[in-house]
Amino acid sequence: MYKLALSTFFVLLSCHVQAEPFAYITNQGADTVTVVDLATQKVTATIPTGKAPVGVAIDHFQNHLYVTNVESRSITIIDIVTNKAIGEIKLSIAPVGVTLSKDASKLFVADWFQDHIFVFDTSKVLEVDAGKHYQEVSMGKAPAGMVVSREGASLYVANRDSNEVGVIDIRTLKVVNKIAVGKHPFGMALGGDGRNLFVVNVESNSVSIIDTRSDKVTATIKVGEHPYCVVTNTDGTRAYVTNTGADSVSVIDTKLQKVIETIPTGGFPEGIDFDAKNNRVIVASWMDDEINVIDAKTLKKIGSVATASKSRAFGQFIGNPMIGNSK
Numbered sequence: 001m002y003k004l005a006l007s008t009f010f011v012l013l014s015c016h017v018q019a020e021p022f023a024y025i026t027n028q029g030a031d032t033v034t035v036v037d038l039a040t041q042k043v044t045a046t047i048p049t050g051k052a053p054v055g056v057a058i059d060h061f062q063n064h065l066y067v068t069n070v071e072s073r074s075i076t077i078i079d080i081v082t083n084k085a086i087g088e089i090k091l092s093i094a095p096v097g098v099t100l101s102k103d104a105s106k107l108f109v110a111d112w113f114q115d116h117i118f119v120f121d122t123s124k125v126l127e128v129d130a131g132k133h134y135q136e137v138s139m140g141k142a143p144a145g146m147v148v149s150r151e152g153a154s155l156y157v158a159n160r161d162s163n164e165v166g167v168i169d170i171r172t173l174k175v176v177n178k179i180a181v182g183k184h185p186f187g188m189a190l191g192g193d194g195r196n197l198f199v200v201n202v203e204s205n206s207v208s209i210i211d212t213r214s215d216k217v218t219a220t221i222k223v224g225e226h227p228y229c230v231v232t233n234t235d236g237t238r239a240y241v242t243n244t245g246a247d248s249v250s251v252i253d254t255k256l257q258k259v260i261e262t263i264p265t266g267g268f269p270e271g272i273d274f275d276a277k278n279n280r281v282i283v284a285s286w287m288d289d290e291i292n293v294i295d296a297k298t299l300k301k302i303g304s305v306a307t308a309s310k311s312r313a314f315g316q317f318i319g320n321p322m323i324g325n326s327k
Contacts (some may be wrong), residue, residue, distance in 0.1 A: 021277050024065055024080070024317045025284055025291060026053040029309030033067060035083055038275050038282065038318070041293060041305050045083040049076040054312050055098040056271075057107070058319040059122065065319070066107060068095035075109065077125060080321040089120070090131040097144050098315060101170055102152030109134075110143040110157065117143060117157060119173060137173050139166050145187045145229075145314075149212055150194025156210075158185035158199060165199055167215060177215050181208040187229030187272075187314070191254060192236025198252075200227045200241060207241055207252065219257045223250040229272045229314065231281070233296055240281050240294075242269040249283060251299055261299045265292045271313030284313040 020039040026049070027034060033053060035045040050069025053076070057066045064086075065078040073094050077087035097110035100122070107120040119135040127133075140159025147156045148170070155168040159178075165185060167177035182201025185208070189198050196218075197210040207230060209219040224243025232239045232254070239252040242265070249269060251261040267287025274296070275282055281294040285304075289311055293303040 021275055021318050021320050022080070023273070023275075023282050023291060023313070024056055024058070024067075024078075024319060025271070025307045025311050025313045026056055026067055026317075027289075027308035027310060028052045028054055028070075028286075028312050029289075031069075032308050033065070033078065034307040034311070036291060036305050036307070038278060038280070038293075041303055043305065043307070046308070047078055047083055047085060049078075049085070050074040050088065054096050054314050055110075056313055056315040056317040057098045057100050058316065059100055059104040060319065060322070061104045062122070063321050064122075066098055066100075068098045068109065070094045070096060074131075075107075075125075080319055087126040087130075089125055091118075092131075093118070096314065097146050097157075099146040099148060099155075101155075102148055106170070108146055108155060110139075110146060112142055112144070115139050115141055115143065115159075117146075117155070117168065135173055137168055137175065139168075139175070140164055140178065144185070145200075147188045147190055147197060150190060154212070156188060156197055156212075158188050160184050160186055160202075163201075165197070165210065179210055179215055179217065181210075181217060182206050182220065187227075187242075189230045189232055189239070190236075191232050191239070192234055196236065196254065198230045198232065198239050200230050202226055202228065207239065209254075209257070221252055221257055221259065223252070223259060224248050224262065228270050231272045231274045233274055233279075234276045238296070240272055240274070242272045242283060244268045244270060244286070247287075249281065249294065263294055263299055263301060265294075265301065266290055266304065270311070271315070271317060273313070273316055273318045275318055282318065284311040284317075286310050286312060
């Protein structure tokens with residue numbers, strides 16, 4: 001299935017023009033998503049969502065953006081070509097974390113309060129009663145960040161209040177492992193080759209590195225105060241961690257397994273993602289209502305873009321919409 005999905009994706013690439021990368025920033029205090037053109041560093045759209053949007057996941061097959069709305073207990077579905085909301089999944093839970101399977105056929109939503117992962121069929125999410133039809137996987141306490149393995153077989157879930165990372169077999173939807181990490185794991189990211197999973201431990205002020213072949217912790221690295229999210233560069237040689245309590249980003253040399261630089265940011269940095277096209281790190285500042293742009297080569301902040309109230313952008317928020325036929 002995964003090979004077929006990847007081949008389909010490359011066919012799509014050959015038939016469509018891929019736009020410059022955009023950042024889709026959830027603004028929890030404004031009930032909106034701000035769309036930023038990362039080539040020009042300009043806001044191109046502001047899209048209304050449900051109440052208190054937090055999590056983000058992008059389906060490049062269908063040009064869909066999924067946004068979790070904590071207070072309205074829903075997921076807004078946005079067309080990233082038109083930048084218009086096209087649907088809403090109404091839920092019985094307050095969703096936070098969200099991600100997609102490798103082929104984007106499954107949408108995973110973390111049930112923060114009742115310790116479950118909901119699994120939706122993305123071919124049916126635009127139906128009126130989509131929120132009532134899902135599969136459910138019991139998980140550890142307060143599941144938050146989620147990452148799919150590079151080959152697409154496993155879903156890793158940061159269980160904040162269990163101090164562990166759960167591993168779900170995506171084919172069977174069975175929990176196959178639980179890996180002890182630091183205190184209050186939250187954001188996670190895969191390294192460039194998919195072997196290393198970086199897990200932020202909020203109350204331990206550290207990052208755990210899990211070898212995805214053995215599902216064992218191989219290193220723990222101290223970072224700044226109250227870290228929140230992490231991303232790596234394309235080849236996985238650097239990991240970047242937002243420190244909400246220190247208003248900074250820690251830069252980790254993943255080979256040396258140590259922090260090599262600390263970069264000042266706007267207040268309370270939360271979501272973070274890597275702009276591979278421009279070799280930049282994009283950071284959402286919750287306190288200053290903006291994104292910060294960091295040059296990944298010089299490790300210097302080179303700019304900022306105003307967004308809206310309480311920007312969070314929890315998840316992989318940089319996307320490239322397919323915007324037309326190249327023929």
